[in-house]
Amino acid sequence: MRFFQLSALAIAAFAAAMTVKAPEANAVVYCVEGVYRAGCVVRPTVHGVARRTARRTARRVGRRSDMMLKHDILLLGRLDNGLGFYRFKYNGGDKTYVGVMAQEVQTVLPGAVLRGGDGYLRVFYDQVGVRFQSYHRWVQAGARVPAGTPVEP
Numbered sequence: 480m481r482f483f484q485l486s487a488l489a490i491a492a493f494a495a496a497m498t499v500k501a502p503e504a505n506a507v508v509y510c511v512e513g514v515y516r517a518g519c520v521v522r523p524t525v526h527g528v529a530r531r532t533a534r535r536t537a538r539r540v541g542r543r544s545d546m547m548l549k550h551d552i553l554l555l556g557r558l559d560n561g562l563g564f565y566r567f568k569y570n571g572g573d574k575t576y577v578g579v580m581a582q583e584v585q586t587v588l589p590g591a592v593l594r595g596g597d598g599y600l601r602v603f604y605d606q607v608g609v610r611f612q613s614y615h616r617w618v619q620a621g622a623r624v625p626a627g628t629p630v631e632p
Contacts, residue, residue: 558627
């Protein structure tokens with residue numbers, strides 16, 4: 480009987496940790512053709528245990544690299560395969576990173592991009608031939624634009 484009581488308590492705690500709040504956000508998407516306002520985009524915000532699990536899963540699946548998640552985007556150069564190599568900050572953060580934009584990768588290497596459960600695009604950086612890292616670490620390593628993975632015609 481005690482086992483069932485503990486199980487019920489564990490299920491109730493898990494359900495409480497899985498609360499989902501859907502905030503509204505206006506997104507501006509920058510791409511080659513111009514600037515598009517994505518209007519009111521609703522993305523679920525997950526708290527608690529599910530959030531930690533989602534982070535672990537995201538590391539195995541790919542890096543969140545959707546343009547809608549970034550700001551202060553600056554083109555640093557081009558990879559040999561034509562993809563842009565950018566410096567950027569994630570929305571809500573101050574730390575600067577270097578990497579690629581998922582929308583561009585999707586046009587050149589579609590197999591290296593996946594849409595996550597949260598609706599944002601993720602990039603498998605190992606398939607692109609680029610290392611995701613902070614801007615500070617990239618500068619310390621010599622600030623060279625990587626070659627990237629060649630694209631087969």
